[in-house]
Amino acid sequence: MAPIADVQAMGDGQTRWSAGHDLGTWEMRLAEDQPGKSMRWEAQNEGALIREASVRFRPASGKRGTVVTLRASFDPPGGMLGRVAAEMLNNTLPASLASKSLHYFKALVQTGEIPTTERQPAARSDPR
Amino acid sequence: MRALYWNGVNDLRVGTVKDPEIVNPHDCILRVSLSTTCGSDLHFIDGYIPTMKAGDVIGHEFMGVIEDVGPEVKKVKKGDRVVVPSFITCGQCWYCKNKLHSLCDNTHPKPELQEPVFGYPTAGIYGYTHAFGGYAGAHAQYVRVPFADNDCFKVPEGVADETALFLSDAAPTGYMGADFCNIQPGDVVAVWGCGGVGLMAQQSARLMGAERVIGIDRYPERLQMAREHAGSETIDYTQVDSVLEVLREMTGGRGPDACIDAVGMEAHGTGSQYAYDRVKQALRLETDRGQALREAIMACRKGGTLSVLGVYGLIDKFPMGAIMNKGMTVRSAQQHGQAYMDRLLTHAQKGELNPAYLATHRFPLEDAPRGYDMFKHKTDGCVRAVFAP
Numbered sequence: 001m002a003p004i005a006d007v008q009a010m011g012d013g014q015t016r017w018s019a020g021h022d023l024g025t026w027e028m029r030l031a032e033d034q035p036g037k038s039m040r041w042e043a044q045n046e047g048a049l050i051r052e053a054s055v056r057f058r059p060a061s062g063k064r065g066t067v068v069t070l071r072a073s074f075d076p077p078g079g080m081l082g083r084v085a086a087e088m089l090n091n092t093l094p095a096s097l098a099s100k101s102l103h104y105f106k107a108l109v110q111t112g113e114i115p116t117t118e119r120q121p122a123a124r125s126d127p128r
Numbered sequence: 129m130r131a132l133y134w135n136g137v138n139d140l141r142v143g144t145v146k147d148p149e150i151v152n153p154h155d156c157i158l159r160v161s162l163s164t165t166c167g168s169d170l171h172f173i174d175g176y177i178p179t180m181k182a183g184d185v186i187g188h189e190f191m192g193v194i195e196d197v198g199p200e201v202k203k204v205k206k207g208d209r210v211v212v213p214s215f216i217t218c219g220q221c222w223y224c225k226n227k228l229h230s231l232c233d234n235t236h237p238k239p240e241l242q243e244p245v246f247g248y249p250t251a252g253i254y255g256y257t258h259a260f261g262g263y264a265g266a267h268a269q270y271v272r273v274p275f276a277d278n279d280c281f282k283v284p285e286g287v288a289d290e291t292a293l294f295l296s297d298a299a300p301t302g303y304m305g306a307d308f309c310n311i312q313p314g315d316v317v318a319v320w321g322c323g324g325v326g327l328m329a330q331q332s333a334r335l336m337g338a339e340r341v342i343g344i345d346r347y348p349e350r351l352q353m354a355r356e357h358a359g360s361e362t363i364d365y366t367q368v369d370s371v372l373e374v375l376r377e378m379t380g381g382r383g384p385d386a387c388i389d390a391v392g393m394e395a396h397g398t399g400s401q402y403a404y405d406r407v408k409q410a411l412r413l414e415t416d417r418g419q420a421l422r423e424a425i426m427a428c429r430k431g432g433t434l435s436v437l438g439v440y441g442l443i444d445k446f447p448m449g450a451i452m453n454k455g456m457t458v459r460s461a462q463q464h465g466q467a468y469m470d471r472l473l474t475h476a477q478k479g480e481l482n483p484a485y486l487a488t489h490r491f492p493l494e495d496a497p498r499g500y501d502m503f504k505h506k507t508d509g510c511v512r513a514v515f516a517p
Contacts, residue, residue, distance in 0.1 A: 064222060096240045103249070107234040110220045111275070112200065113152040115237040115252060120264040120272060121145040123133040124183030128262065 004072070004097050005050070015041060019049050028053070050074060068105065070098050130517065131185045131268035132496040137175035140497040145185065148264060148272035153200035156276035158212065162293045163190035163266045164487070165503040165513045166214075167323050168439045171393055172257050173500065176409070177441065179241055179259040186255040187267030187515075188214035189297040191289060194280065195270065203277040210280040211292040212273055213300060213465030215251040216263065219278035223251075230462035235274060236261050250462065267496055269517040281469045287476045293514065294324065294483035295472050300465035301437055302328025302390065303472060303481075308435040308459035309386035311336045318342040318375060318384035318427060320420040322350035322362075324486045324512050325437055326390035330358035331481055333388075342378065344371060344420075346396065349509040357485060366398060375427045383429035391420035392438025405444070418443040425450050436460035486512045493517040 005017045013030035026048035032040035040054035053072040060067045104114045117128045135141045148157055166189050171177045191211040194204055204210060217224050221233035232251035236242065239249035241259045252274075255265015264271065273279055283292040302325045309317060317333040319326050322345035330341045343354035346366045354360040361378065368374050375384060396402070397419035405417035421438065425447050428434055434456055451458060475481035488511045491499040499513030 096243075099243070100240055103236075103239050107218070111154070111218045111234050113154060113274075115216075115235050115261070115274070116151055117237050117262045117264070119149055119151055121129065121131060121148050121185055121268065121270075122181075122183045122264060123131070123135070123141070123143050123145050123185070124181065127146075127183075127264070 004101055017048070017050065024049060026050075068102060070102055072098055129269040130493055132187060132265075132493065132515070134173065134180050134184045134186050135182050138173060140173065140186070140500055142494050142496055145268070148268075148270050150196060150198045151272065152274055153198045154275045154277065155198040156194050156201055156204065156273050156280065157196040158190075158192040158210070158266075158271050158273050158280070159195045160190050160192040160266055160268060160271055160517050161209075161289050162192070163187045163268075163515050163517075164293055164296075164298075164324075165189075165500055166297060167325070167392065168256070169500070170504055171439060173504070174394065176393060177257050177259070177439075179257045179262075181258060181262075184255065184258075184262070185264040185268050187265035188254040188256050189293065190254075190266035190271065191283065191292045191296060192271075194276070197276060201276045204280045204282065208280065209283045209289075209292075211283055211295045211469075212266075212279055212281070213463065213469065214256075214297045215253050215462060215465065216261070216274050217251055217278055217466055218275050219466075224278075224466075227464060227467040228461070229464040229466040238262055253462075267493065267515055269493070279466065281466075281473065284473060284477055287473065288484060290484040290487050290514070291476050291482050294328070294486055294512075295465075295469065295476065297463060297465065298324035298486060298512070299328045299472055299481065299483050300468045301325045301463040302330070303332040303468050304461065304463055304465075305329045305388045305390065305435045305437040306332035306336050306338075307468075308461075309333065309336075309338075309388065309433045311338050311386065313337055314339045315385040316340045316342065316379050317386045317388065318344065318424070319360075319388040319390055320344045320424050321390035321392075321438070322347070322354045323390065324483070326388075327353055327358060327486065327511075328481075328483060329388045329390050329435075329437065330354055330360050333386075334358055334360075335475065335480060340378075342375065342384065347506055347509070350511060353485065353511070371423055372427050379429070383427055383432065385429055386433040386435060387424035387428040388435040389421045389424045389438045393417060393440050393443075395420040395438075397423075401445075418446065422447055425456070428454065428456055430454045431456065433457045433459060487514040488512060490514045490516065 005019045018025040027044045028041040031042045038056040051073045056069040215230040216235040217229040217232040218234040223231040235252040236249040242249045252261025317338045341360040343360040351362040502510045503513045
């Protein structure tokens with residue numbers, strides 16, 4: 001979920017999600033876990049940026065691996081939508097962020113790393 | 129370290145930036161020995177491809193010596209002299225396994241910038257806009273190369289740096305363009321553009337068995353190179369009324385079996401169609417001046433192959449009817465260099481394809497802006513400017 005939030009496992013099905021850009025941290029609980037098929041998390045309290053998230057796995061046609069479907073319900077607190085769009089999402093839609101999360105997840109699973117331009121040389125303050 | 133960076137449209141500068149570092153486990157750091165200009169760089173230097181950021185280190189065609197490797201690098205090691213194809217590829221995804229390397233699924237860090245334009249993201253590339261990944265480029269003392277085992281190719285002894293350099297991009301691009309043409313004995317292949325890629329395409333077409341190769345350009349020195357190095361017949365399009373008519377005559381009224389476009393979105397030409405494209409491009413109503421491509425489509429024989437190596441965005445007045453009704457095959461791609469590298473290194477070793485002659489002008493990295501200026505304006509017969517940091 002790197003482009004949306006950092007997720008830390010806290011044991012016993014509890015996870016802590018941090019969105020960065022002052023958009024807060026919140027806890028989610030693993031509400032459903034069907035090994036090899038799907039997982040679903042629910043937010044524990046009000047004010048979570050993501051209310052519910054799930055991933056499903058199914059075999060791809062032609063033995064081309066596994067299709068992963070990610071669903072995330074964005075529920076920004078009142079008045080925050082503008083900030084979300086402007087700051088964290090860098091003017092991209094949540095759907096595009098979800099797509100980027102899957103893109104990174106696929107890279108990590110297939111190659112063991114996520115493509116990045118972090119810490120590279122550039123003649124400006126933020127080199128990415 | 130010192131590096132060449134893009135500061136704005138037609139504003140290149142050399143400055144001091146931080147050294148690259150190993151970020152991912154399959155990375156290596158390459159000490160750049162040589163890097164070179166590519167015609168496709170001119171499109172973003174001139175402002176026709178968006179998503180550059182001021183301060184971006186540019187350059188995607190290079191070779192050098194490995195300085196340091198990440199913990200997961202197994203095949204190559206410090207001290208290896210290697211050439212690196214311009215597209216970054218993981219070697220693990222479906223596209224890499226099917227030798228479609230420039231379409232690699234796993235090396236684009238910013239797919240959200242490219243998906244809206246192309247539908248799906250390509251592989252990332254060094255120093256070539258954020259829409260193509262935003263990776264720092266190779267006109268620098270050092271460059272970070274991801275997936276070093278997959279993308280660094282050892283240069284055999286006896287193959288000079290100047291030769292290996294062009295196996296990074298110009299040679300594999302031209303070679304792939306000829307490969308797309310499925311050349312049969314007796315075939316006539318016409319190539320628009322006698323720059324680095326066009327010359328490589330012409331030589332490759334000859335190596336693959338074309339009976340006649342025809343090179344089209346307007347610069348006498350480049351046409352001369354096409355005749356000398358590829359054994360091509362040549363057409364100076366500024367000296368003829370109609371390239372189409374000349375090609376028709378040269379091929380007995382039939383047209384070339386395959387036409388390769390090695391020009392791209394900033395074609396030069398003559399006549400009203402060229403004027404139309406210049407106006408529309410200046411007004412940003414189209415990103416591309418497509419005269420070479422349109423001409424290649426019209427010239428090609430019925431049932432022939434169009435191989436597009438020039439870089440395009442949005443083109444106006446594209447003669448789809450000619451492609452459809454003439455039953456043409458259209459092949460195109462950014463270069464899949466990793467798929468061709470073994471063959472190219474063998475050709476280089478045997479002296480069958482030695483692109484070193486493309487390096488007409490050599491500069492220290494500090495003079496790179498001047499090198500790009502000479503390259504862009506073809507000053508003093510410049511085909512490629514080569515930089516040594």
